[in-house]
Amino acid sequence: MVRLSMGVYAEFLNVEYETGGVSMKVVKLLFLTALIALVAATSWASCLIHPKPGTYQTYDATLLPGRVSEAWCTPENQQPGVPGNTENAMSWGPPLGAQWHVWGMAIDAAGPQFSKQYWFSPGNGWIEYITNYVGGQFWLSRFHTWGDGVNDLTGTLTYYNVTSRLTYIGGVLQSVSSNVLFRGLFGECPDCTLEYVIANASEVWNVDPSVYPPFLCDATAGEYFNACCIRCVIYCPVGTEDSTWGAIKGLF
Numbered sequence: 001m002v003r004l005s006m007g008v009y010a011e012f013l014n015v016e017y018e019t020g021g022v023s024m025k026v027v028k029l030l031f032l033t034a035l036i037a038l039v040a041a042t043s044w045a046s047c048l049i050h051p052k053p054g055t056y057q058t059y060d061a062t063l064l065p066g067r068v069s070e071a072w073c074t075p076e077n078q079q080p081g082v083p084g085n086t087e088n089a090m091s092w093g094p095p096l097g098a099q100w101h102v103w104g105m106a107i108d109a110a111g112p113q114f115s116k117q118y119w120f121s122p123g124n125g126w127i128e129y130i131t132n133y134v135g136g137q138f139w140l141s142r143f144h145t146w147g148d149g150v151n152d153l154t155g156t157l158t159y160y161n162v163t164s165r166l167t168y169i170g171g172v173l174q175s176v177s178s179n180v181l182f183r184g185l186f187g188e189c190p191d192c193t194l195e196y197v198i199a200n201a202s203e204v205w206n207v208d209p210s211v212y213p214p215f216l217c218d219a220t221a222g223e224y225f226n227a228c229c230i231r232c233v234i235y236c237p238v239g240t241e242d243s244t245w246g247a248i249k250g251l252f
Helices: 008-015 017-018 024-045 247-252
Strands: 054-057 066-071 086-092 096-106 111-123 125-135 137-140 153-169 172-186 193-204 222-235
Touching: 096 153, 172 222
Parallel strands: none
Antiparallel strands: 054 222, 066 086, 066 222, 086 096, 096 125, 096 137, 111 125, 125 153, 137 153, 153 172, 172 193, 193 222
16 A cells, blocks of 8 residues: 655645646546656556566467367256356367466356247357356466566466357357357456467367366366457556656646
């Protein structure tokens, strides 16, 4: 926590008298803005491990695509969409999981929610579902651009949402394509956030399980997906240089 002396507060209030036109409300607002910025700078600076803020994406080869498994975790109800089914996602280079790993996201108690559908003829069309997941953790390799080469980056997920479109031809399921959005907080630096947008995660069948993430929850059955077209954003509220009180005053 940053503490400011009454002298500093009085110095800021003098703006009203020096300009003759700045209202007390504006001065208080500027003071509050500066205080928040200074607290954020100090909080960020106290982090022992800093992720490097930026945008990483498969489109420009700054992020690897991934592979995903979703375990059917309820023995008496082994099928897609069951609450408790749990995902495990890893980067794919190869090898598997060398750059990033996100795991432990379980379908919430509400399960998949119907969103919309379109049928251009009987048995031919698509259905869309939206599913929220709970829990989850992430790991980012220290050797990638976002790291310092010494410490891996870890954290917990705060939001995980999947929109899936199931396409049918002749009444038979042909494909499952999903858009995924998730967010998380870094354990080493909680002021920094992680956001992943996966524009296309497509279900695949008849694959070699050894090149996909293992099923979690001791499950023996589940589904596999390929995840491409990913955009990852790491955001930290303050840059790498701490702001001083003089620098903040200079803004006003």
